[in-house]
Amino acid sequence: MRQRLLRSAGTMDGTHVDVLVDVDGTISEVGNDLDPGPDVDRIDLDGWLLLPAATEPHAHLDKAFLAEVVHNPTGDLIGAIEAMRRSRHLLTVDETVERAERAARRMAANGYCAVRTHADLTTEHGLTSIEALTEVRRRVADLIDVEIVALCGWPVTGPGGADQRQLLRTAMQVGADLVGGVPHLEAHGGSGTIAEATDFLLSVADEYRRPVDLHTDETLDPTADGLDVLASNVLGGFDLPVTASHCVSLGQRSADDQARTAVRVAEAGISVVALPHTNLFLQGRGHAPMPRALTAVEALRTAGVNVAAGADNLQDPFNPLGRACPFETAGLMMLTTHVSASDAWAMVSNHSARALGRAESPMPANGLVVGERADLLAVRAGSLREAIAEAPGERRVWRAGLERAET
Missing domain, CATH: 3.20.20.140 (Metal-dependent hydrolases)
Structure with a gap:
């Protein structure tokens, strides 16, 4: 598995961030305009809300x-x-x-x-x-x-x-x-x-x-x-x-x-x-x-x-x-x-x-815990309130950094 860069994702607190997922399936960095180099899979999440799964x-x-x-x-x-x-x-x-x-x-x-x-x-x-x-x-x-x-x-x-x-x-x-x-x-x-x-x-x-x-x-x-x-x-x-x-x-x-x-x-x-x-x-x-x-x-x-x-x-x-x-x-x-x-x-x-013993650290305002396993859920929504209210049908799931195929 290569590193993955999830770009321009909306978050729980209304900000937009890039998320770098390391080769071991954990979140290694959260920030703006991250540039880890060319040998990275880039995934555009503009228009998506990225949540902890x-x-x-x-x-x-x-x-x-x-x-x-x-x-x-x-x-x-x-x-x-x-x-x-x-x-x-x-x-x-x-x-x-x-x-x-x-x-x-x-x-x-x-x-x-x-x-x-x-x-x-x-x-x-x-x-x-x-x-x-x-x-x-x-x-x-x-x-x-x-x-x-x-x-x-x-x-x-x-x-x-x-x-x-x-x-x-x-x-x-x-x-x-x-x-x-x-x-x-x-x-x-x-x-x-x-x-x-x-x-x-x-x-x-x-x-x-x-x-x-x-x-x-x-x-x-x-x-x-x-x-x-x-x-x-x-x-x-x-x-x-x-x-x-x-x-x-x-x-x-x-x-x-x-x-x-x-x-x-x-x-x-x-x-x-x-x-x-x-x-x-x-x-x-x-x-x-x-x-x-x-x-x-x-x-x-x-x-x-x-x-x-x-x-x-x-x-x-x-x-x-x-x-x-x-x-x-x-x-x-x-x-x-x-x-x-x-x-x-x-x-x-x-x-x-x-x-369940699957996480140790409390969740920050944006929901993304650096160092924890990259279990993530992206939905088409402008805010967390909207996502909870609407329960959008279009969803993408990453499990330990790997996007999951159809179930």
């Missing part, structure tokens, strides 16, 4: 496009879970591969360079999702990086959780990259607690030396304390990367409680993933007034927590909509949490990449 921090590729097959008549979280349980007999490895690959390719075409997907892992479902997503990861490796989280079912504690505990260990041996689980649902079907479930899941992560991404407090119950429990475990000595997804209950607490928890989460270095699509659909039914049902984004950001944003489910019983598009997620974050366009895009790109 998106990273999807939380997906369920194994459930994608099931909305017409698996119905959720109650429309809430437990209803969706029960609908999936009733339909497990319909889901095979082959048909899961077809749906999940279609979703991954759509994400790649829309500007994602990586996706972290949770894979259902229950005693009824076995390793079906793990096997399917492992195959999908192989098939799309030249288009998008796929991380697989073993989404452990419940209970995992006590005698009733023995089979589930063994299944999780098997999943870690046959293809899962991260340990996942749902501690706040531990009492459903068992007698364990959030703390006990969290302890077990972290112990397995430590056993296999893998990162952790837990579905945390996906409930409007303000007494759910899974995020606090998780922070305590990390501060107590757990030394692997940790992500907490959803964290809805934190948004139902007082401002003082939110601030106290946010400070501990920041101290622990836990990334938090907000998931507006699915939580807006599932949460708040029957509540008056109806809450927005997202985590406490402002309190977390004020405390210095790395807050990412993802789309979660894609046209399935948990969310009947979704376009696998980062502009959709960014727009929802602007509408529901009142962040700026630049902050919203940071949450679907740089912050999500940092949650």
Whole structure:
């Protein structure tokens, strides 16, 4: 690969720059009128907006496009879970591969360079999702990086959780990259607690030396304390990367409680993933007034927590909509949490990449981090606000400095 010079590109902060991409696929220089010499591939981006490419921090590729097959008549979280349980007999490895690959390719075409997907892992479902997503990861490796989280079912504690505990260990041996689980649902079907479930899941992560991404407090119950429990475990000595997804209950607490928890989460270095699509659909039914049902984004950001944003489910019983598009997620974050366009895009790109360990440095105003991998997205738009509003169809994607072919 030769050096590449992306010329006259518009950026997030309204400036125009040249971007030099080195032979190793990283951004080596950002400036005006760069002239690295003749032995460089020059790409004219006048009229294009150049952005850091998106990273999807939380997906369920194994459930994608099931909305017409698996119905959720109650429309809430437990209803969706029960609908999936009733339909497990319909889901095979082959048909899961077809749906999940279609979703991954759509994400790649829309500007994602990586996706972290949770894979259902229950005693009824076995390793079906793990096997399917492992195959999908192989098939799309030249288009998008796929991380697989073993989404452990419940209970995992006590005698009733023995089979589930063994299944999780098997999943870690046959293809899962991260340990996942749902501690706040531990009492459903068992007698364990959030703390006990969290302890077990972290112990397995430590056993296999893998990162952790837990579905945390996906409930409007303000007494759910899974995020606090998780922070305590990390501060107590757990030394692997940790992500907490959803964290809805934190948004139902007082401002003082939110601030106290946010400070501990920041101290622990836990990334938090907000998931507006699915939580807006599932949460708040029957509540008056109806809450927005997202985590406490402002309190977390004020405390210095790395807050990412993802789309979660894609046209399935948990969310009947979704376009696998980062502009959709960014727009929802602007509408529901009142962040700026630049902050919203940071949450679907740089912050999500940092949650996945794919980036280290915070994003500057123009969005282009010198020294980081050149994962870039160009769209026909005059501003970031316009791009988020319009979601332009004409897109160009560079992955580690190489422009990606059609997906």
